[in-house]
Amino acid sequence: MDVSILLIMFRDIFKKADIILLAVLLAGGIFASIAFARSGSAGGLVSIKAGGKAIASYSLDQDRTVIVSSDGSVSDLDVTDTESVKPGYNTIQIKDGIVSVIEADCHNQVCVNHKPISHEGESIICLPHKMVVEIESGKGDGDVDTIAQ
Amino acid sequence: MAMSTPLHNNARPARRIASLALLTTLALMFSYIESLLPAPGPPGVKLGIANIVIVIILYRCSAYEAASVNFLRVALAGLLFTGLFGALYSAAGAFLSLIGMTLLKKTRLFSMAGVSMAGGVLHNLGQLIIAALLVEETSLFYYFPLLLFSGIASGILTGIIATLVSRKLPTDLF
Numbered sequence: 001m002d003v004s005i006l007l008i009m010f011r012d013i014f015k016k017a018d019i020i021l022l023a024v025l026l027a028g029g030i031f032a033s034i035a036f037a038r039s040g041s042a043g044g045l046v047s048i049k050a051g052g053k054a055i056a057s058y059s060l061d062q063d064r065t066v067i068v069s070s071d072g073s074v075s076d077l078d079v080t081d082t083e084s085v086k087p088g089y090n091t092i093q094i095k096d097g098i099v100s101v102i103e104a105d106c107h108n109q110v111c112v113n114h115k116p117i118s119h120e121g122e123s124i125i126c127l128p129h130k131m132v133v134e135i136e137s138g139k140g141d142g143d144v145d146t147i148a149q
Numbered sequence: 150m151a152m153s154t155p156l157h158n159n160a161r162p163a164r165r166i167a168s169l170a171l172l173t174t175l176a177l178m179f180s181y182i183e184s185l186l187p188a189p190g191p192p193g194v195k196l197g198i199a200n201i202v203i204v205i206i207l208y209r210c211s212a213y214e215a216a217s218v219n220f221l222r223v224a225l226a227g228l229l230f231t232g233l234f235g236a237l238y239s240a241a242g243a244f245l246s247l248i249g250m251t252l253l254k255k256t257r258l259f260s261m262a263g264v265s266m267a268g269g270v271l272h273n274l275g276q277l278i279i280a281a282l283l284v285e286e287t288s289l290f291y292y293f294p295l296l297l298f299s300g301i302a303s304g305i306l307t308g309i310i311a312t313l314v315s316r317k318l319p320t321d322l323f
C-alpha cells in the first residue's frame with residue numbers, strides 16, 4: 001500500500017481539531033514526564049504505608065526482606081516461623097537498590113506481578129490491602145528522622 | 150406530519166432495547182476477552198476494546214444509552230471476572246470518559262476517532278484518580294504520563310475501528 005492511500009484514509013477518518021487535541025495531549029504528557037524525571041533522581045528511602053498511614057521506612061541501600069501485615073505490623077523475614085504471618089500480608093524485598101513485592105495473599109496479585117522499582121517517586125501498590133511501597137528522597141534536608149517510623 | 154418525528158424515534162422501543170441488550174453483551178464479551186489477554190504493560194495500561202461499542206452507541210443513539218450500556222458492562226464484568234476493585238476502577242474511568250466524549254461530540258469539531266482518543270485518556274485519568282483516592286497516595290500521579298500516552302494510543306485505535314465499523318452498520322440499527 002503506498003503512502004498516498006494511507007493519507008487519504010487518514011483524512012477520511014480524522015479532522016483538524018483531532019490533530020490539535022493530539023498535539024496538546026502529547027505536549028502535556030512529555031512536559032509531565034520531564035517534570036517527574038527531574039524531580040526523581042536516585043532515591044534513598046523506601047517508605048511503606050498501609051491505609052494511608054506511614055508504618056515503616058528503610059534505606060534503599062540495605063538489603064532486607066520484611067513482611068507487612070494488614071494490621072500495620074512489620075516483621076523481618078528471617079524469622080523462620082512463617083505460620084505466625086497473619087492473613088493480609090505483603091512480603092517486601094529490598095535487594096541491590098531494587099524493591100519488589102515477592103509474595104502476598106491478596107486476590108489479584110497485582111503487587112506481586114508489578115515490576116520492581118528502584119527510582120525516587122516510583123511505587124508499588126496493593127489495592128486490596130491498601131498497602132503502598134514508595135521510594136522517597138532520603139538524602140538532603142533532615143529527612144532521616146522518619147526512619148524509625 | 151408534525152407527529153411523525155417523535156413517533157419515528159419511539160416507534161420501535163422493543164427493537165431499540167433488544168439492540169442495546171445485544172451491544173451490552175458484545176461489550177461484555179470484549180471486556181472478557183481482554184481480561185484473558187496478558188496485560189500489555191504496567192497496571193492500568195489496557196486496550197479498552199469495549200470502548201468501540203460505547204463510542205458507536207454514543208453516535209448512533211445517545212449519551213444516556215451509551216452510559217447505560219457502559220455501566221451495565223462494568224457491573225456485570227465486576228460480578229463475573231474483574232471483582233469489586235476492578236469494577237470501581239472501570240466505573241470511574243467510564244464516568245469521566247463518557248462525560249468528556251459527550252461534550253467533545255457536541256462541539257462537532259472532532260471526528261469519532263478524536264472523540265474516542267479523548268475518551269481513552271479520560272478513562273485512564275478517572276482510574277488514576279480513584280486509585281489515588283483509594284490508597285490515599287498522590288505519588289500515583291507519576292503514572293500519569295504513561296497512562297496518558299497509553300490512553301491516546303488505545304483511544305485512537307478503538308476510535309478508528311469504531312469509525313470503520315460504524316460506516317458498515319445499517320442505518321436502521323436502532
Ligand SMILES: [Zn+2]
Nearest residue numbers: 106110111126
Ligand atoms: Zn496485592
